[in-house]
Structure formats: C-alpha cells, structure tokens
Amino acid sequence: MDKLNFREKLSTFTEHWKPKVIAEMNDYQFKLVKIRGDFVWHEHKDTDEAFIVIEGQMKIDFEDGSVELSEGEMFVVPKGVRHRPSSELESHVMLVEPRGVVNTGDSMSELTAPNDEWV
Amino acid sequence: MDKLNFREKLSTFTEHWKPKVIAEMNDYQFKLVKIRGDFVWHEHKDTDEAFIVIEGQMKIDFEDGSVELSEGEMFVVPKGVRHRPSSELESHVMLVEPRGVVNTGDSMSELTAPNDEWV
Numbered sequence: 001m002d003k004l005n006f007r008e009k010l011s012t013f014t015e016h017w018k019p020k021v022i023a024e025m026n027d028y029q030f031k032l033v034k035i036r037g038d039f040v041w042h043e044h045k046d047t048d049e050a051f052i053v054i055e056g057q058m059k060i061d062f063e064d065g066s067v068e069l070s071e072g073e074m075f076v077v078p079k080g081v082r083h084r085p086s087s088e089l090e091s092h093v094m095l096v097e098p099r100g101v102v103n104t105g106d107s108m109s110e111l112t113a114p115n116d117e118w119v
Numbered sequence: 120m121d122k123l124n125f126r127e128k129l130s131t132f133t134e135h136w137k138p139k140v141i142a143e144m145n146d147y148q149f150k151l152v153k154i155r156g157d158f159v160w161h162e163h164k165d166t167d168e169a170f171i172v173i174e175g176q177m178k179i180d181f182e183d184g185s186v187e188l189s190e191g192e193m194f195v196v197p198k199g200v201r202h203r204p205s206s207e208l209e210s211h212v213m214l215v216e217p218r219g220v221v222n223t224g225d226s227m228s229e230l231t232a233p234n235d236e237w238v
Contacts, residue, residue: 001184006191025167025195025215028147048144054191065120072125072173076144096144096215 006032006054010092012119017111019095019103020119031095032119033103038086042105049077049097056091060084125151125173129211131238136230138214138222139238150214151238152222157205161224168196168216175210179203 009022009032017039019031035058051060052074059068060075061084067075077083085093104112128141128151136158138150154177170179171193178187179194180203186194196202204212223231 001181001186001194001197003186003188003192003194006193023169023193023195025169026198026217028215030169030193030195050142050144050149062120067120067122069122073122074125074142074149075120075122076142076149078120079145096147098145 004030006092006094009119010034010054016090017103018113018117020117022119024099027099028096029099029101031097033093033095034090035085035087035093036090039084040104040107040109040111041082041084042107043082044077044079044097044101044105047079047098047101049079049095049101051075051077051085052094052096054092054094056087056089058085058087058091058093061086123149125211125213128238129153129173135209136222137232137236139236141238143218146218147215148218148220150216152212152214153209154204154206154212155209158203159223159226159228159230160201160203161226162201163196163198163216163220163224166198166217166220168198168214168220170194170196170204171213171215173211173213175206175208177204177206177210177212180205 019033023030057070138152142149176189
C-alpha cells in the first residue's frame with residue numbers, strides 16, 4: 001500500500017490531454033492530466049466530472065458562461081452539461097470520475113485518449 | 120455554478136475531525152477536514168476512502184504498518200481495512216467517499232461527527 005505523490009506521478013509523462021489513472025476508490029478513478037490550449041466541446045451523458053487544479057490554472061467554458069480555476073480550486077461539471085476545458089499555459093489537473101469515462105465524452109476525435117492508462 | 124476554493128472553505132470553520140462537505144459528484148462527496156492529534160481506530164466496511172493532503176501532513180496507521188502523507192500526496196484506504204489517522208500539527212485534508220459515510224466508521228464515539236454538514 002503505497003502513497004501517491006502528484007509531482008512524482010506528473011514527472012512520468014509529458015503529453016497534453018491524456019489523463020493517467022493514479023488511483024481507484026471503489027469504481028471511481030483519480031486521474032492526472034497535463035493540459036495546454038483548447039480541448040474539444042463535449043459532454044458526459046451519464047456522469048458528473050470533478051476537476052481539481054494541482055498546478056497552474058484552467059478555464060471551463062459552458063454554453064452559457066465559464067469558470068476559471070487556479071491551484072487549490074475545484075469544480076464539478078454536472079452530467080449532460082456541454083463543456084470545453086482549456087488553459088493558455090501548461091497546467092496540471094486531477095480528474096475524479098467513474099472508471100470507464102472517455103475524456104472526449106460524446107465527441108470522439110483525435111483528442112480521444114486511451115481510457116485506462118495508469119502511471 | 121460556482122468554483123470551490125479550498126483555502127476559502129477552510130477559513131469558515133476551526134474544529135478538528137469534523138469533515139465538511141464542499142461538493143458532490145454523482146453520489147460521492149468531497150469533504151474538507153482539519154485534523155490534529157490522534158483519531159480513533161476504525162474501518163468502513165462498505166467503501167474505500169480517499170485522503171488527499173491539502174496542507175501540512177498526516178499519518179495513517181494500519182494494523183500492519185503506516186503511511187505518512189504530505190501536501191500533494193494521497194492515499195486510498197481499502198474498505199474493511201482498520202486504520203487510525205493522526206497528525207502532530209494541524210493539517211488540512213480532503214476526503215472523497217460516498218455520500219453517507221460516517222467519519223468514525225464502525226467505532227461510534229465522541230469523535231463521531233454529523234455526516235452531511237456543508238460549508
């Protein structure tokens with residue numbers, strides 16, 4: 001039973017928008033992702049999705065507004081709500097969501113990442 | 120739809136070992152808790168429990184070992200595993216677990232906290 005160190009886990013990969021699973025809790029997963037630039041507009045029909053900023057900042061656009069998050073801040077996107085994450089500078093984010101969630105939700109594209117990749 | 124700032128939420132209470140819910144994701148809750156000293160030995164028979172250190176450090180004792188966590192580190196205690204959280208100095212921790220989990224698990228005591236208190 002080992003503890004998980006975010007900085008150490010983040011040092012093991014460089015790609016953007018490819019979430020890496022670091023832990024499971026029941027049927028939920030904790031994932032770390034490096035982000036930069038704009039992601040695709042998408043939604044997750046069956047689940048909420050939690051974003052926690054570990055380092056840097058991010059913006060999440062919605063059809064009717066947006067929210068800007070910095071280190072030490074989080075936001076839960078409700079299921080079925082169309083959203084587009086983005087970040088001008090490289091930032092590091094933790095996602096918490098059920099096992100099996102695809103990063104691009106209903107919008108398969110070249111940004112769709114393998115969905116159970118661990119570091 | 121408001122973002123959640125950990126520091127701001129933590130500034131709203133002072134008690135130790137009384138987790139405060141700050142967000143829900145499906146039927147899971149994110150809770151902040153201030154800790155200091157030893158908690159009670161207990162277990163959660165039906166669920167894993169995630170600990171993420173926001174500020175300071177903590178130790179989790181198990182019957183066969185222990186783990187020490189600092190800021191930026193996390194640990195998932197598997198369901199049914201007896202454990203005792205502790206911290207020499209006041210530290211701030213985020214818990215992630217299903218709605219309805221009682222902080223002292225199977226060990227009701229004076230440390231048992233109201234279980235759906237929001238800040």
